[in-house]
Amino acid sequence: GESVGLHLPTLSVQEGDNSIINCAYSNSASDYFIWYKQESGKGPQFIIDIRSNMDKRQGQRVTVLLNKTVKHLSLQIAATQPGDSAVYFCAENMADYKLSFGAGTTVTVRA
Amino acid sequence: DTGVSQDPRHKITKRGQNVTFRCDPISEHNRLYWYRQTLGQGPEFLTYFQNEAQLEKSRLLSDRFSAERPKGSFSTLEIQRTEQGDSAMYLCASSSGQGARLNTEAFFGQGTRLTVV
Numbered sequence: 001g002e003s004v005g006l007h008l009p010t011l012s013v014q015e016g017d018n019s020i021i022n023c024a025y026s027n028s029a030s031d032y033f034i035w036y037k038q039e040s041g042k043g044p045q046f047i048i049d050i051r052s053n054m055d056k057r058q059g060q061r062v063t064v065l066l067n068k069t070v071k072h073l074s075l076q077i078a079a080t081q082p083g084d085s086a087v088y089f090c091a092e093n094m095a096d097y098k099l100s101f102g103a104g105t106t107v108t109v110r111a
Numbered sequence: 112d113t114g115v116s117q118d119p120r121h122k123i124t125k126r127g128q129n130v131t132f133r134c135d136p137i138s139e140h141n142r143l144y145w146y147r148q149t150l151g152q153g154p155e156f157l158t159y160f161q162n163e164a165q166l167e168k169s170r171l172l173s174d175r176f177s178a179e180r181p182k183g184s185f186s187t188l189e190i191q192r193t194e195q196g197d198s199a200m201y202l203c204a205s206s207s208g209q210g211a212r213l214n215t216e217a218f219f220g221q222g223t224r225l226t227v228v
Contacts, residue, residue: 042201046216099154103153
């Protein structure tokens with residue numbers, strides 16, 4: 001089975017609000033995580049990554065939080081915009097060079 | 112455009128035909144990956160190259176699938192005797208790095224959407 005999963009398959013958010021997308025992973029050996037955004041018909045787009053020696057990392061309008069105790073990852077998007085509507089995947093790297101993806105969360109931004 | 116490039120973007124083929132896809136990674140990246148994505152699912156790992164060496168193949172990659180990266184630059188993925196179940200998005204990604212771990216970001220191309228009719 002998959003070792004990376006998302007708590008909710010869909011998320012609807014009002015434009016301008018903050019979004020929080022959650023992801024649970026099961027392999028405690030995973031030490032590198034990436035969030036990707038995928039728009040319809042396109043490939044996954046790198047958003048932000050985090051290593052297991054960190055618990056928080058910030059980018060432009062995005063923050064990733066890692067809680068290794070409960071094996072939980074989240075992506076926070078500040079001031080969500082219509083262009084943020086997409087499917088978001090978390091991916092984990094388990095002690096080698098490949099990524100394991102969950103099924104994704106579809107984010108819809110309401111105007 | 113200096114990102115990962117895939118060609119073609121779309122391919123419709125009849126069952127039983129052979130198809131070949133091409134991936135051009137980011138030029139300085141020594142690692143290249145192929146993934147497959149079906150509707151509503153996340154990408155699934157197929158195979159991995161470090162330079163020209165193919166270091167791992169997933170069990171998803173049946174004998175009808177073959178991938179090459181002859182000069183350590185571009186890669187091709189061939190599917191022989193296509194089946195309807197092969198219909199999916201085929202994604203290529205590249206990254207840099209050494210050692211046995213993925214420790215730098217992997218960037219994906221736009222994918223090749225295969226439809227087998």
